[in-house]
Amino acid sequence: xxxxxxxxxxxxxxLSESPIGEVLPAINIEIITEVKxxxxxxxxxxRRFLKKCNRDINIDELTFSVVDVNTDPAIIPAILQPMAxxxxxxxxxxxxxxxxxxxxxxxVAEAHKRGYRVMPLVGPSSILxxxxxxxxxxxxxTFLGYLPIHASERTAALKxxxxxIVRNRRTQIFIETPYRNxxxxxxxxxxxxxxxxxxxxxxxxxxxxxxxxxxxSQWRKQQLNFDKIPxxxxxxx
Amino acid sequence: xxxxxxxxxxxxxxLSESPIGEVLPAINIEIITEVKxxxxxxxxxxRRFLKKCNRDINIDELTFSVVDVNTDPAIIPAILQPMAxxxxxxxxxxxxxxxxxxxxxxxVAEAHKRGYRVMPLVGPSSILxxxxxxxxxxxxxTFLGYLPIHASERTAALKxxxxxIVRNRRTQIFIETPYRNxxxxxxxxxxxxxxxxxxxxxxxxxxxxxxxxxxxSQWRKQQLNFDKIPxxxxxxx
Numbered sequence: 001x002x003x004x005x006x007x008x009x010x011x012x013x014x015l016s017e018s019p020i021g022e023v024l025p026a027i028n029i030e031i032i033t034e035v036k037x038x039x040x041x042x043x044x045x046x047r048r049f050l051k052k053c054n055r056d057i058n059i060d061e062l063t064f065s066v067v068d069v070n071t072d073p074a075i076i077p078a079i080l081q082p083m084a085x086x087x088x089x090x091x092x093x094x095x096x097x098x099x100x101x102x103x104x105x106x107x108v109a110e111a112h113k114r115g116y117r118v119m120p121l122v123g124p125s126s127i128l129x130x131x132x133x134x135x136x137x138x139x140x141x142t143f144l145g146y147l148p149i150h151a152s153e154r155t156a157a158l159k160x161x162x163x164x165i166v167r168n169r170r171t172q173i174f175i176e177t178p179y180r181n182x183x184x185x186x187x188x189x190x191x192x193x194x195x196x197x198x199x200x201x202x203x204x205x206x207x208x209x210x211x212x213x214x215x216x217s218q219w220r221k222q223q224l225n226f227d228k229i230p231x232x233x234x235x236x237x
Numbered sequence: 238x239x240x241x242x243x244x245x246x247x248x249x250x251x252l253s254e255s256p257i258g259e260v261l262p263a264i265n266i267e268i269i270t271e272v273k274x275x276x277x278x279x280x281x282x283x284r285r286f287l288k289k290c291n292r293d294i295n296i297d298e299l300t301f302s303v304v305d306v307n308t309d310p311a312i313i314p315a316i317l318q319p320m321a322x323x324x325x326x327x328x329x330x331x332x333x334x335x336x337x338x339x340x341x342x343x344x345v346a347e348a349h350k351r352g353y354r355v356m357p358l359v360g361p362s363s364i365l366x367x368x369x370x371x372x373x374x375x376x377x378x379t380f381l382g383y384l385p386i387h388a389s390e391r392t393a394a395l396k397x398x399x400x401x402i403v404r405n406r407r408t409q410i411f412i413e414t415p416y417r418n419x420x421x422x423x424x425x426x427x428x429x430x431x432x433x434x435x436x437x438x439x440x441x442x443x444x445x446x447x448x449x450x451x452x453x454s455q456w457r458k459q460q461l462n463f464d465k466i467p468x469x470x471x472x473x474x
Contacts, residue, residue, distance in 0.1 A: 135336070135355070145377050
């Protein structure tokens with residue numbers, strides 16, 4: 001399976017407790033079964049994911065290198081050592097797509113520098129699924145990650161996002177620490193015009209999936225509770 | 238299968254000529270086999286896609302409504318008529334994920350207004366796959382669709398994107414009409430600092446997949462030809 005130019009495979013993982021077959025194409029399982037060298041954020045959850053993909057994988061013959069938020073970028077070339085020896089490697093995300101909201105992007109960048117092949121595979125992304133499900137403009141959008149926590153900076157960020165919606169017809173996508181979700185919704189209602197639409201999506205691909213798109217004046221009346229539920233937020237007019 | 242609140246399923250389709258099983262989870266095929274009412278951009282390609290998903294689907298018992306760039310938004314409530322009667326419906330994209338770079342978002346917005354359930358399914362997105370494969374920052378990014386064609390506006394747009402990269406560490410993603418790809422690359426090289434990195438991704442998920450990330454000074458030396466090849470472009474420092 002391995003030729004002159006080794007491949008770095010990017011393996012998405014499931015977002016929710018839903019079965020693998022509901023969120024990953026069959027070929028992902030075929031490929032992951034062949035790869036022997038993995039880069040992961042957490043070895044325990046990566047092993048569990050591999051066993052879910054295919055019970056017959058012999059975990060003991062695999063190697064795992066950890067790349068997480070604390071990883072010194074200087075050690076990444078050493079982590080790609082198996083590729084220098086001609087072996088394929090795989091990055092497994094903790095949830096969703098590698099190199100999107102995790103430190104995998106640094107590994108991918110290093111692989112490009114060294115001329116290796118980079119092979120992203122299809123899988124669930126809360127950013128993309130929520131954008132599809134929101135009904136907002138998908139032809140122009142921005143993902144901002146986390147907004148600032150401090151009140152004045154957060155208000156400024158929300159107003160800037162609203163200006164970008166009005167000026168560029170650009171959907172705004174962002175996340176929040178789950179225990180602050182209700183505060184986030186209250187801050188949005190307090191800051192932006194009542195006709196602005198907010199979409200909140202939770203447990204995407206899971207049994208508790210909810211995708212709710214309402215205007216801020218409707219949100220104010222609904223008083224929905226999202227405390228401690230992982231959610232993604234989208235704004236548009 | 239149909240209960241009180243009908244569901245609007247968003248069915249991604251394959252980007253390339255690759256087999257369905259390589260890009261779609263098995264559950265997509267199970268669900269699409271149950272849905273009888275579809276909203277599509279082009280009936281011919283949607284019928285072909287359905288037959289690829291499952292040869293046993295009886296196309297003649299299905300209904301198809303067209304929503305494309307020429308659709309008057311005023312007729313969308315009438316298109317959702319089967320849902321008003323309690324039936325599930327499905328949107329099939331021409332390529333990739335519905336409601337992202339196609340007119341499906343208007344249909345989704347109307348479904349939310351009427352309180353229907355919206356169910357986005359996992360599938361290939363050239364935006365997300367190229368972002369994963371680029372090695373650029375996935376924690377903050379913008380998709381801009383097409384850039385302006387006129388020289389001065391395009392130069393301004395490229396400079397604005399570069400400012401957004403520097404100020405917000407935000408990856409910039411955009412597309413171009415394939416016969417203008419080489420001109421786009423030349424314009425980028427002529428406009429932005431030589432240390433800026435450009436990723437060009439072509440035929441994602443297909444046999445001719447290429448994901449090339451280089452600095453602009455490296456691009457200048459390579460003189461690669463992307464004429465008439467569907468591609469997606471990403472910029473970062």
